[in-house]
Amino acid sequence: MRHAIVARPIDVAALLAEVTVDANGAQSVFVGTVREQNDGRAVHGIDYAAYDEMAQTELGRIVLEAVARFGTTDIVVEHRLGTLSVGEVSVAIAVGHPRRAPAMDAVRYIIEELKRRVPIWKREHYVDGTRGWVEATTSAAAVGAAHEQPGDDEVSGEDDDA
Amino acid sequence: MRHAIVARPIDVAALLAEVTVDANGAQSVFVGTVREQNDGRAVHGIDYAAYDEMAQTELGRIVLEAVARFGTTDIVVEHRLGTLSVGEVSVAIAVGHPRRAPAMDAVRYIIEELKRRVPIWKREHYVDGTRGWVEATTSAAAVGAAHEQPGDDEVSGEDDDA
């Protein structure tokens, strides 16, 4: 398995190839891209910033958790930082497994935990010229109430952004 | 959306590109490949055969169901027929959606329904020289009991193969 916080474009096909080995019959992939609108506002780009060292560490913890939970080491995750245009890939997760259910479950686990725990922030550039940091839809107080992992008491892992 | 039963290699990157549009922030992909062993027996290839016309029709029904359930038309499914070697792609599903949960749910819906309903069969070529049609782990009687859709009364959609 492998994880990286990168400052260059993500090659999704290469990630998929890394987890496609003869022992696996199922590969599951998630790709996050910059969407042209968020919360009703037209977006033309996003700056991704991180607490780099902790983001690396926390993403590595999540990958190890997925290895233990889902029984495969064929896991690759890359998250990109910097300024991305609409349509560019910000995150890609690829998991290979002999069977399909754990392959899909592992990808979902990783993207949900990444969005809850990895210290990455995004500042949207709106078409009207303004910029703003994207806040999770849960209140900061609610997130802070979970000590070990943010967002434990969220109703759903599905925030408004993708 | 688009679905096809094909007799040529499946280009997963092309499927992903088809569903990656500026309105979508999430793309989910499932790729099924020929595994080197099944049920404890070493496999070196699989023949995929179908009731072609019905497979096309039934796969189309599943895609339309997914469009209605998950609210996106950015869905592409290809299933390959013919003789495939270990590691080759037999099926690929790509879904794009503004949000990640329905993108992942749609992919899972399509692969589970495809495996329950689309009339495709596989004959494994074992390394010991023998060949055999793969039977679903559910009994034929149990599958036959569901009139409109096979396998409605299965305990789980996860058969032993991937």
Place this chain on the structure above:
Amino acid sequence: MPQLDVLLFASYADAFGAPSLTVEMPPDATVADLVTALRSRPGGSVLPERPLVAVDRAYAAPGDRVVDRGEVALIPPVAGG
């Protein structure tokens, strides 16, 4: 009696030794009647009591009519993906 062509696939085609069979069925015959007739043919023991049957490329119920309803096919347990 009307003649009915029935498509066979995969393990069923192997068991009957042909990709299709022709059977004589009365005009009001159902899926269940067809299955009973096929189970008495050589190779018919491969069929479970209620195999999947498609009429006009859609799964049919045991009570559905089969004559003049379009293409009829016996569907072994599917294994795509």
Place this chain on the structure above:
Amino acid sequence: MPQLDVLLFASYADAFGAPSLTVEMPPDATVADLVTALRSRPGGSVLPERPLVAVDRAYAAPGDRVVDRGEVALIPPVAGG
């Protein structure tokens, strides 16, 4: 009193006008004590009552000590992916 460097990011860095702050804290100070001290600084109103705090690159509880425990950082609500 020991001096503690605190890393700031994103909206918190904007609010305090710097990527880090130095605060004097007693040796037995906790995460909660640090938050109280920071909320009284100019810009500190951006902080919720219990913001996420990382100590040595892992999320810390309000009662955890912060002095000589490694790198300390305030973590705004995360928004990766």
